[in-house]
Amino acid sequence: MNAFRRIARYVYPYKKYIGLNIFFNLLATLFSLASIGLVIPVLRIIFDRTVVQDSPPELVNGDILGYAESFLMYEIGTRMAATGQEQALLYVCYWVVGAFFLKNLFRYASTFFIAPLRNGVTRDLRNEMHSKVLALPLGYFSEKRKGDVISRMTADLKEIENSILATVESLFREPVMILASLAVLLAMNYRLTLFVLVLLPVVSILITRIGKSLKRASTRAQGMAGQILSQIEEDIGGLRVIKAFNAEDQKKAGYHQKTQSYFQFMNRVLRRHDLASPVSEFLGALVMAVVIWYGGTLVLDLPSFTAEKFIAYVLFFYQLIPPAKNLSKVNHKIQRGNASSERVLEILDAHNPISDAPDALPKDSFEEALQFDQVSFGYDPHSYVLKEVSLRVEKGRTVALVGESGGGKSTLTNLVPRFYEAEQGMVRLDGIDLRRIKLQDLRQLLGIVTQDTILFNATVAENIALGQPEASGEQIENAARIANAHRFITQLEEGYHTNIGDGGNKLSGGQRQRIVLARAILNDPEILLLDEATSALDTESEFRVQQALAEIMHGRTSVIIAHRLSTIINADCIAVMDDGRVIATGTHHELLEDCALYARLARLQFRDEAHHKPDVAAIE
Numbered sequence: 001m002n003a004f005r006r007i008a009r010y011v012y013p014y015k016k017y018i019g020l021n022i023f024f025n026l027l028a029t030l031f032s033l034a035s036i037g038l039v040i041p042v043l044r045i046i047f048d049r050t051v052v053q054d055s056p057p058e059l060v061n062g063d064i065l066g067y068a069e070s071f072l073m074y075e076i077g078t079r080m081a082a083t084g085q086e087q088a089l090l091y092v093c094y095w096v097v098g099a100f101f102l103k104n105l106f107r108y109a110s111t112f113f114i115a116p117l118r119n120g121v122t123r124d125l126r127n128e129m130h131s132k133v134l135a136l137p138l139g140y141f142s143e144k145r146k147g148d149v150i151s152r153m154t155a156d157l158k159e160i161e162n163s164i165l166a167t168v169e170s171l172f173r174e175p176v177m178i179l180a181s182l183a184v185l186l187a188m189n190y191r192l193t194l195f196v197l198v199l200l201p202v203v204s205i206l207i208t209r210i211g212k213s214l215k216r217a218s219t220r221a222q223g224m225a226g227q228i229l230s231q232i233e234e235d236i237g238g239l240r241v242i243k244a245f246n247a248e249d250q251k252k253a254g255y256h257q258k259t260q261s262y263f264q265f266m267n268r269v270l271r272r273h274d275l276a277s278p279v280s281e282f283l284g285a286l287v288m289a290v291v292i293w294y295g296g297t298l299v300l301d302l303p304s305f306t307a308e309k310f311i312a313y314v315l316f317f318y319q320l321i322p323p324a325k326n327l328s329k330v331n332h333k334i335q336r337g338n339a340s341s342e343r344v345l346e347i348l349d350a351h352n353p354i355s356d357a358p359d360a361l362p363k364d365s366f367e368e369a370l371q372f373d374q375v376s377f378g379y380d381p382h383s384y385v386l387k388e389v390s391l392r393v394e395k396g397r398t399v400a401l402v403g404e405s406g407g408g409k410s411t412l413t414n415l416v417p418r419f420y421e422a423e424q425g426m427v428r429l430d431g432i433d434l435r436r437i438k439l440q441d442l443r444q445l446l447g448i449v450t451q452d453t454i455l456f457n458a459t460v461a462e463n464i465a466l467g468q469p470e471a472s473g474e475q476i477e478n479a480a481r482i483a484n485a486h487r488f489i490t491q492l493e494e495g496y497h498t499n500i501g502d503g504g505n506k507l508s509g510g511q512r513q514r515i516v517l518a519r520a521i522l523n524d525p526e527i528l529l530l531d532e533a534t535s536a537l538d539t540e541s542e543f544r545v546q547q548a549l550a551e552i553m554h555g556r557t558s559v560i561i562a563h564r565l566s567t568i569i570n571a572d573c574i575a576v577m578d579d580g581r582v583i584a585t586g587t588h589h590e591l592l593e594d595c596a597l598y599a600r601l602a603r604l605q606f607r608d609e610a611h612h613k614p615d616v617a618a619i620e
Contacts, residue, residue: 003341004334007164010124014117018172021114025173028106029180035099036315037184038092111169118165122157125344129153132347137354138419142379147230152347155225156340163337167330174323174330181320188313189305192295196287196317221269221339224262231255273336281325291317354418356439361432363441366526366557368430369394370416375425377411385411387580388425393527393573398558400568402601403577409561412577413529416559417443447525447552451532453512455504460489461496463504464518471522483518484548485511510544517548528558565605574598 011018079088133149141149185193235242235251242251292314299310370393378384386408393399401409414420415427418434427434434442455463464479465471476496480486488511492498504512513533520528533549546567562568569588576584576591576598584595591598 003338003345004164006345007121007125007160007337007341010121011117011168013124014120017113017117021110021117021169022172022176024106024110024113025169025176028103028110028173029177031099031103031106032177032319033180033184033316035096035103036312036319038096038099110173114169117168118161121165122161125160126153126157129157129344129347132350132352135355136347136350136352137421138414139379140350140352147233148227149347150233151225151229152343155229156343159340160337160344163333164341167333167337170323170326170330174327177323178320178327181316181323184316185313185320188309188316189295189298189302192291192298192313195294196291221262221266224258224265228255228258228262231258288314288318288321354421354439357436359436360438361436363429363432363437363445366395366430366445370527370557370559371428371431372412372415373426373428375412375415375422375427377415377420377423379420381423384423385580386415386422389577389580389582391575391582391585393557393559395557396555397572398553398560398568398570400560400562400571400574401577402562402565402568402574402598404597404601407577408580409577410531413531413559413561416527416529417446417448444523445526446529447520447523447527448529449513449516449520449531449533453504453509453516455500455507455512455515457499457502459494459497459499460492460515463500463515464496464522466519468522475522476518479518479522480514482521482548482551483514484544484551485514485518488514514544514548517552521552526557528553528556528560530558530560530562532561532563565602 079091083091130153133153182193182197185196231251231254235255242248295310295313298305299307372389372391375386375389376384377386389408389412391399391412401412403409411420415422416434418439421435429437429442429445456466460480461473461476464476468475473496477486480489480496489496489498498506500506500512500515504515507515517533530549560568560571565588568574571588573585574588574591575582576595578597584591584598586594592602593599
């Protein structure tokens with residue numbers, strides 16, 4: 001229940017709605033009991049047992065219930081003496097209708113004020129989860145399947161809304177109804193009521209056991225639903241590859257296996273859930289039968305406990321069963337929602353190691369150098385990808401990272417914006433440990449372009465202005481011109497206001513890459529991180545992107561990862577990486593002489609480019 005208590009804390013900002021809900025629930029309860037209490041005079045009129053009183057009653061010893069009954073009988077007796085039995089019965093029916101009308105009016109008012117609470121808590125949870133997902137480091141999502149995270153933000157939140165927040169009103173309404181009904185029952189016959197109170201805990205224990213089993217089953221069911229959503233997300237994202245390798249049947253079989261397991265398990269869960277209501281209703285009927293038997297014996301033994309009072313007592317007791325039954329359902333729902341709450345809180349409580357230190361320093365400029373000092377890092381703590389890497393990037397210079405795949409090049413650049421944290425050693429900017437610089441300031445100094453062009457389902461202008469929402473149309477257009485993108489953008493149907501689709505799928509690869517370059521240019525970064533920005537492009541697109549890169553790199557500090565050596569031969573410094581280490585640094589010509597790995601890579605690429613008839617002098 002700890003998860004439920006955590007979720008309940010989100011209710012606090014809406015406490016005024018709770019007060020209004022309780023107030024109107026009290027009024028609804030009052031008129032609900034009054035509508036049942038009117039059964040006694042109706043029965044007395046029908047049985048012709050109404051006695052006419054000459055004067056109105058007086059309140060004695062604070063007996064409000066007795067006074068209300070006597071006053072009502074005085075009013076009805078007087079009217080019956082004046083107009084007859086039928087008119088008196090009609091008069092009481094008016095009272096019954098009025099009581100039911102006011103009961104339902106106040107009941108609606110109570111639900112009217114609980115709606116903002118329910119929707120508000122759901123909104124707050126949804127916003128907090130989204131903010132936490134944006135704040136969590138990339139490493140968190142390498143361990144979690146994206147589909148499962150999405151499931152927690154959608155299906156689990158919906159389960160919390162339907163299971164826990166939908167029961168909030170019941171938690172305030174039903175106890176009021178139960179306590180008020182018990183007070184009336186005690187006043188009518190304490191012996192019979194005490195007898196009933198002995199039976200109720202037995203029923204409660206049985207219902208609670210069912211609820212606990214539902215909670216365990218719901219936890220497993222939500223996990224299975226997350227797996228299904230994960231496969232849907234993966235299959236849609238990899239649809240091109242699935243079709244290319246004729247893997248539709250393979251993926252279909254895997255998905256059908258998951259849904260079949262979910263189908264079988266949910267059948268058991270729903271049957272167990274559906275059993276809860278009939279069991280609780282049967283137990284309620286059993287208690288009712290015992291009450292009728294024992295109450296009937298009291299009618300025979302106690303002259304003051306008349307038949308009409310006993311019938312009214314049974315009706316009052318029956319009024320007690322629905323709120324008691326609802327409270328039992330509340331327990332079931334809370335147990336179900338508790339499982340989803342734990343999954344949601346797992347994200348909200350996830351530790352974020354990459355955040356601003358309490359003494360983080362502001363940093364609005366880059367003055368000297370970016371330096372890696374004996375840096376080691378591994379995605380798996382037992383296996384390092386980077387091993388004691390030391391490298392210095394002076395301001396205004398271009399440093400290229402080359403080496404075979406898996407050598408650690410991309411991992412090294414991912415440490416600069418603190419996507420990941422160095423486990424040993426230190427990354428410094430102008431001599432300051434990156435962990436002591438405000439994260440937002442650090443990333444504001446960087447421009448990052450990768451081979452994976454990340455674009456959003458929005459307009460061209462909105463994608464270019466990501467992170468710079470205040471940028472003017474003129475600034476956006478200028479960035480696009482520098483990125484060699486303005487011409488094709490103006491040829492789009494709505495120019496800069498054209499929606500480019502999910503992931504920019506309405507554009508070609510080269511166009512998407514130039515949009516990403518324009519985004520980096522608009523940010524006006526002092527340090528550029530370019531991770532194989534042209535590797536996935538055709539020759540013409542690569543040429544255009546290379547022109548844009550040359551423009552944006554001019555006068556800036558740049559760290560480039562490139563698989564084509566011809567694109568980095570003019571770098572001020574080339575660092576050769578192998579198995580997570582920097583094994584050599586120097587210029588292109590120096591490395592051809594001094595580094596066997598670099599010379600081998602150059603020969604292989606020279607042979608490949610010669611086959612495609614490039615300018616051989618480009619790598620000489």
